[in-house]
Amino acid sequence: MQRLLLGFARRAVRLYYRVAHLGGDVPARGPVLLVGNHPNGLVDPVLLAGTTSRLVRFLGKAPLFEMPVLGQVMRGMDVLPVYRSQDGADTGDNARTFEAVFAALARGELVCLFPEGKSHDEPALAKLKTGAARMALGAEAKGGWTLGVVVVPVGLVYRAKPSFRSRVAVWTGAPLAVAPLRELFERDERAAVAALNQQIADGLRGVTLELERWEDLPLLELAERIRFDERAPAELRLERVQAFAQALRTLRATEPERVAELGERIAAFGERLARLDLCAADLHKLELVYAPALVARFVLRNLMLLVLGLPLAALGAVFWIVPQRVAGALPRRFATPDTLATGRILAGFVFFPLWLGGACALLAWRSEPRWSLILALGAPPLGLVALAFRDWRLAVLGEVRTFLRLVSHERLRQLLLAERAELARELEELRARL
Numbered sequence: 001m002q003r004l005l006l007g008f009a010r011r012a013v014r015l016y017y018r019v020a021h022l023g024g025d026v027p028a029r030g031p032v033l034l035v036g037n038h039p040n041g042l043v044d045p046v047l048l049a050g051t052t053s054r055l056v057r058f059l060g061k062a063p064l065f066e067m068p069v070l071g072q073v074m075r076g077m078d079v080l081p082v083y084r085s086q087d088g089a090d091t092g093d094n095a096r097t098f099e100a101v102f103a104a105l106a107r108g109e110l111v112c113l114f115p116e117g118k119s120h121d122e123p124a125l126a127k128l129k130t131g132a133a134r135m136a137l138g139a140e141a142k143g144g145w146t147l148g149v150v151v152v153p154v155g156l157v158y159r160a161k162p163s164f165r166s167r168v169a170v171w172t173g174a175p176l177a178v179a180p181l182r183e184l185f186e187r188d189e190r191a192a193v194a195a196l197n198q199q200i201a202d203g204l205r206g207v208t209l210e211l212e213r214w215e216d217l218p219l220l221e222l223a224e225r226i227r228f229d230e231r232a233p234a235e236l237r238l239e240r241v242q243a244f245a246q247a248l249r250t251l252r253a254t255e256p257e258r259v260a261e262l263g264e265r266i267a268a269f270g271e272r273l274a275r276l277d278l279c280a281a282d283l284h285k286l287e288l289v290y291a292p293a294l295v296a297r298f299v300l301r302n303l304m305l306l307v308l309g310l311p312l313a314a315l316g317a318v319f320w321i322v323p324q325r326v327a328g329a330l331p332r333r334f335a336t337p338d339t340l341a342t343g344r345i346l347a348g349f350v351f352f353p354l355w356l357g358g359a360c361a362l363l364a365w366r367s368e369p370r371w372s373l374i375l376a377l378g379a380p381p382l383g384l385v386a387l388a389f390r391d392w393r394l395a396v397l398g399e400v401r402t403f404l405r406l407v408s409h410e411r412l413r414q415l416l417l418a419e420r421a422e423l424a425r426e427l428e429e430l431r432a433r434l
Helices: 002-016 043-049 062-066 070-076 091-106 131-142 179-187 189-205 216-227 234-254 256-275 280-287 292-333 340-366 369-408 410-433
Strands: 018-023 032-036 056-061 080-082 110-113 150-158 167-172
Touching: 002 018, 002 043, 002 070, 002 340, 018 234, 032 043, 032 131, 032 189, 043 056, 043 110, 043 150, 043 167, 043 340, 056 062, 056 091, 062 070, 062 080, 080 091, 091 110, 091 131, 110 131, 131 179, 131 189, 150 189, 167 234, 179 189, 216 234, 216 256, 216 280, 216 410, 234 256, 234 410, 256 280, 256 410, 280 369, 280 410, 292 340, 292 369, 340 369, 369 410
Parallel strands: 018 167, 032 110, 032 150, 056 080, 056 110
Antiparallel strands: 150 167
């Protein structure tokens, strides 16, 4: 049951986001407590579950079990309820949940929870609850310190959280062993819980971006591209942006005026890039040489894809446009920033099947049943073709606009190259000092 439901959920999330898995691997066997930051509602547990092929035992807040449909799904997936005082629940009921987690870990299972205790839209981690640490230590103690429980931190870094087809990095950190805390636990249980909770917090900070405000993210990404202009792997880029964020916090405390001045210059550089239809990820294009043969290959290849893909993509887009617009617009009326994507994905689960079912029923009523069967089998693949064609179209149009702007604004390109070199020199000086 869980594999089936999670399979549907993962496909839906991957249709909404472009997901990149970074870092290490979740242990393939043995007791594991999988913990993550929680910025995006019910999308987050689906992404954490996608880091492993193992069955996952989730924890979820008790009020979700009272919701229609969702409550049934959670019971079907054997989710364990968490009772919170802010929900008006009796927290004493959590004793049963703790015992269930202890038993699951003793059986060598994988349990997933979010130690922040809530989904939120803040740019940094919230203060962690101690539940994850108490569960890991309690299970190991009940097992005689022979289970080998590990805590695996997973960071979720969203580039533009509410936006359809935006990017999200799922960053798996190194496992944290629990057994080394045995001596401290037996001497002072509260101190051991605090120590493990701190390790979990540090582990999550190691795989997330600890920002002071969301507005810093585009500037940090641009600063990283200015300083390191090579085509680096996504994981290395994310680690660099993380280091820039840490340096920014330090410098704001010691040299706020210099940070403000440099930030204004980087922002102005970004605005000049935008005049060429470039963003941080396109910075390397300033140095491209557009040879005639290269341009010809680009044109021929993409013309062929246009001729082959446009008819099928147009059919898929026309058929699915109504449920897509409804699922995208309706959740805005009641969703918060950390639940908007969840609302849209859940709305898609409702409106897309209803639209397809209604269209098939109408076709069966007005014509031969075989046309209804053809529609039922053909419409979903056409929708995927339309989605892939959309991503391709946006990428190609971006490349064409950049080419035309760079060719017609050679002087601006040279000025930007010189400005980038100067900014890179200053950023390197700051890095060396820190």
